[in-house]
Amino acid sequence: MHELALAESVLQMIDDAAQANGFHRVRKIVLEIGQLAAVDPAAMRFCFDAVVRETVADGAVLEIEEIPGVGWCADCAAVVPMDDFVAACPQCGRFAVQSRSGRELRLKTLEVE
């Protein structure tokens, strides 16, 4: 459940942005969460709803863009889809797949007023 700490980090970033950009309400938040980032989008939503209550982001829509995992096999050099860190390379069957993308955990944009 480190999603709670992550949701608090997002709120902190929103507060910082509110100071810097002078907005008083957030309508929409766009997060980028990679499939390999060890973050469960449903848990993130749950925690987010809890932490934003009575803040500038109260009632904001949380949009989560999930980034698929992509790996590179150190054995056969193939670029392959990567659902998790356990899976074998679909090309050669060995377990030398290294992640190339899918570990993203970013606050992209805010729609504010």
Place this chain on the structure above:
Amino acid sequence: MCTTCGCGSGDIPLDRHKDDVEHEHAHIGADGVVYRHVHRHHHHGPEVAHRHDAEPAVSREVRIERDILAKNDSFAAANRLGFEQEGVLALNLVSSPGSGKTSLLVRTIEALQGKTSVAVIEGDQQTSLDAERIRATGVAAVQVNTGKGCHLDAQMVQRALAEQTPTPDSLLFIENVGNLVCPAAFDLGEAAKVVILSVTEGEDKPLKYPDMFRAARLMLINKCDLLPYVPFDVQRVIENARRINPAIEILQLSALTGAGVAEWLEWLERELGAVKARRADSVDALKRRVKDLEVQLQAQHTFPANEPHDL
């Protein structure tokens, strides 16, 4: 108070204008139209105001494009720089609850007594029981209670370091909260994560909690004295760990009997040696740089480069 609608300016009796109490009042819009309505609201500071549909606010997009963990990572980078400058080998010990982290620490501290300076940061949700166990060995320990939190973060470690600064050329063990999930995501500034797995757990732990085994540099298989009594296949756990992390180093030991602890101490000595060597290199590099600058300064004094020469 609610600045947009003017609540709190005296026109609403105070008892009705408390948090969540319904009341009626009027607004005058920019177009001169008077809006009269009944509402209730939460009070939370001047910047948060309610809005009327008749007065649509203009929305805009603010691009942030920052890692959610950026703040933690900046604290971690500061911690790491401090460790490198002081030649401190900081290790982040992670495991499930009950794998024997604290027992292993006590055994390690006893073995290093008189040889290497050791400090400990203990992370637990509640109590200072673990720090007390460490202090009983004579080593300084700071207890961090995470409260509702399930992991240590880099800022907590920074605060603990302010309380107790490790001596140069020493070992710092950061015993994380017993949890194989969350601590994987939070860099504390450590040189390496060391994951401890005891033989009373399953061989499939590396597959079930891949993030942690992927993040760790070293896996310690603890409680090996119990191997004759438990159905635990050491080879299988090693295979599973290497499936997740082909480069992971693995040692087998028993904190209780001391078997295999010598190899663990060798690993620590090697890593601490590397940290000290890097520090010596950077100090040497700094000394060379100061010498170069002194030579340049000397040269400038002898032959002022900026003064025009007579031809």
